[in-house]
Amino acid sequence: MASTVASERRPGYGQLLRTPGALSFLLPGFAARQPFAMLTIGIVLLVQHTTGSYGSAGAVAAVTGVSMALFAPQSGKLADRFGQRAVLLPGVLVHTASGSVLIALALAGAPLWALFIAAVPTGASVPQIGPMVRARWAAKLDGSPLMSTAAAFESVTDEFTFVIGPVLATALCTGVHPAAGLITEAALTLVGGLLFASQHRTQPQPSRAGADHARVEHVSALSIPGVRVLAVSFLGIGAVFGGMQVSLTAFSEEIGNPGANGLLYGVFAAGNMLAGIACGAIAWKSAPRTRLIAGYTGLTLAASGLWAMHSAVLLGGLGLIVGLCIAPALITGYTLVESLVPASARTEAFTWLTGAVALGQAGAVTVAGRLADAHGSSAGFLVPLVGTALALVTLLSLRSRLAPRSSGRTVARSGVGHRVPVTVD
Numbered sequence: 001m002a003s004t005v006a007s008e009r010r011p012g013y014g015q016l017l018r019t020p021g022a023l024s025f026l027l028p029g030f031a032a033r034q035p036f037a038m039l040t041i042g043i044v045l046l047v048q049h050t051t052g053s054y055g056s057a058g059a060v061a062a063v064t065g066v067s068m069a070l071f072a073p074q075s076g077k078l079a080d081r082f083g084q085r086a087v088l089l090p091g092v093l094v095h096t097a098s099g100s101v102l103i104a105l106a107l108a109g110a111p112l113w114a115l116f117i118a119a120v121p122t123g124a125s126v127p128q129i130g131p132m133v134r135a136r137w138a139a140k141l142d143g144s145p146l147m148s149t150a151a152a153f154e155s156v157t158d159e160f161t162f163v164i165g166p167v168l169a170t171a172l173c174t175g176v177h178p179a180a181g182l183i184t185e186a187a188l189t190l191v192g193g194l195l196f197a198s199q200h201r202t203q204p205q206p207s208r209a210g211a212d213h214a215r216v217e218h219v220s221a222l223s224i225p226g227v228r229v230l231a232v233s234f235l236g237i238g239a240v241f242g243g244m245q246v247s248l249t250a251f252s253e254e255i256g257n258p259g260a261n262g263l264l265y266g267v268f269a270a271g272n273m274l275a276g277i278a279c280g281a282i283a284w285k286s287a288p289r290t291r292l293i294a295g296y297t298g299l300t301l302a303a304s305g306l307w308a309m310h311s312a313v314l315l316g317g318l319g320l321i322v323g324l325c326i327a328p329a330l331i332t333g334y335t336l337v338e339s340l341v342p343a344s345a346r347t348e349a350f351t352w353l354t355g356a357v358a359l360g361q362a363g364a365v366t367v368a369g370r371l372a373d374a375h376g377s378s379a380g381f382l383v384p385l386v387g388t389a390l391a392l393v394t395l396l397s398l399r400s401r402l403a404p405r406s407s408g409r410t411v412a413r414s415g416v417g418h419r420v421p422v423t424v425d
Contacts, residue, residue: 016149025136025202030157032192033129035185037165039064039122040361041245041265042173042181043102044369047115048249049178050106058246058369060115065242065362067123069355073222075128076351080344083206084132085197092193095125099186103179123358127193130158131350132203138338138346139204151335155327156276166245166269170262204347221349225401226340230333231356232394233296237326238360239387240303243368244268244319245361247306247380250372251315260312267316271323272330279331288332288339289402293395295329300388306381322384339404360387 017023040061048057079087098121105114137150169181221227245265252261286294302322309315333353341349364387368380 013149013153016146016153019140019146021140021202022137025133025196025199026157028192028195028199029129029133030161031188032127032196033133033158034161034165034192035189036126036129037161038169038181038185038188039126040242040365041166041249042169042185043119044246044249044365045170045173046103046106046178046182049173050109051112053373054246054250054369055366055373056112056369058365058367059112060119061242062362062366063116063119064123064126065238065358065365067120068126069359069362071124072126072128072131072351072355072358073348076131076348077220077345079128079132079135080204080347081206083200084135084203084347085200088127088132088193088197091125091127092190092197094121095127095193096186096190098122098125099182099189103182103186107179126358127189127196128347128351128354129193129196130154131347131354132196133157134334134337134350135204135347136202140202142338147338148331148335151331151338152276152279152327154334155279155331156273158330160273166265167262170259170265174259221341221345221352224340224345224349225398226336226403227349227352229394229398229401230336230340231352233292233329233391234333234353234356235360235363236296236299236388236391237330238357238362239364239391240299240322240326240384241357242361242364243380243383243387244306244322246365246368246372247377247383248315248319250380251312251377254377255312257312264312264316264319268319268323271320272326273323275324275327276331279328288336289399291328292332292336292402293392293399295325295327295332296388296392296395299325299329300385300392303384303388306384307378309381310378336402336404340402 017026043061043064044054044057046057047060048054051057075087075091098118102115102118102122105118134151134154137154138147141147141150169185172180172184222231248264248268249258249261252258252264299322302318302325305318306315306322309318334350337346337349337353364383368383371379371382
């Protein structure tokens with residue numbers, strides 16, 4: 001009881017990392033999620049090099065993102081039902097093979113439609129390491145006040161990869177070979193994914209393990225209204241990531257310093273990471289729904305000035321502020337899943353949010369790429385503003401859908417045959 005009280009007062013990272021078995025999945029999980037931050041920028045840099053068009057590069061990256069957004073929730077659903085290992089092992093093999101084909105086609109000067117075809121399985125097979133790690137935390141900390149700390153820790157880990165990944169991919173593509181970033185991404189996916197899959201003892205128990213339990217608790221995460229609202233709002237975060245990646249690349253080209261792209265994006269991601277560290281160290285008194293809306297409000301205001309920045313120093317400074325505003329929104333959204341979704345569907349719920357980010361990123365890189373081609377990087381920077389503004393309007397309009405499940409919930413049958421919890425808005 002004393003330890004529980006201490007956790008409520010001071011939900012620190014030290015307490016979180018002392019959770020039995022945590023390090024056994026955190027370390028390989030960290031290695032396995034590195035490639036995720038390298039994929040989009042690696043595709044943009046390779047295809048832009050071979051075609052000379054940001055629009056074409058953004059379109060190929062967008063196909064990858066859309067494919068991931070469509071298939072990631074199915075991957076999460078299968079992981080909930082059959083176990084993470086059963087999904088990861090074939091997934092990393094398919095991703096490595098399809099990514100290699102995409103690289104070969106791009107270097108051979110293949111037509112754009114061929115790159116689109118190769119991009120589909122490349123995106124569909126992206127290992128959902130982040131959601132799987134979050135599901136392991138949720139299984140270990142179910143009902144614990146440390147869940148919000150775990151969500152913050154995962155956001156910090158994600159953003160640390162987004163500090164390292166784009167910088168590494170850019171350095172490899174500009175300093176070694178245009179394909180070096182994607183080659184490294186494929187290799188890290190294979191090695192890291194297999195290492196994470198080997199930690200099967202810490203994976204959540206598959207819902208098929210108990211037939212009676214599965215009949216009562218196994219639901220479709222998307223049948224829960226709050227998950228749908230969060231997924232739509234996370235499209236806005238994806239718009240920030242995608243719009244920043246393409247527009248920063250175009251801006252760096254415009255100022256005659258392509259290598260500045262990785263540094264500028266790294267500063268943006270560093271802001272996200274620093275805010276995540278701070279969020280995890282605070283014992284919040286405000287409701288998660290309030291924090292979510294506040295985070296999106298700050299993000300929209302910060303993104304509103306990106307288009308007007310014509311100096312690398314000013315753009316880097318504002319990019320840092322944009323990054324600082326992303327973490328509170330991301331962390332709170334993932335934290336809400338624990339109160340909205342039953343344990344048997346959490347991996348699927350997390351992948352819906354991750355997939356929404358990928359879908360928003362896919363749309364953003366396409367639109368920002370075409371705007372950058374036609375009107376320069378300033379036009380591309382309008383994409384993060386529009387995406388976050390629409391997400392904020394959605395949250396304000398549908399905030400009642402984010403009310404937590406009642407502890408003594410009843411179970412009703414939905415129109416599509418699922419048994420879903422009745423929530424109180």
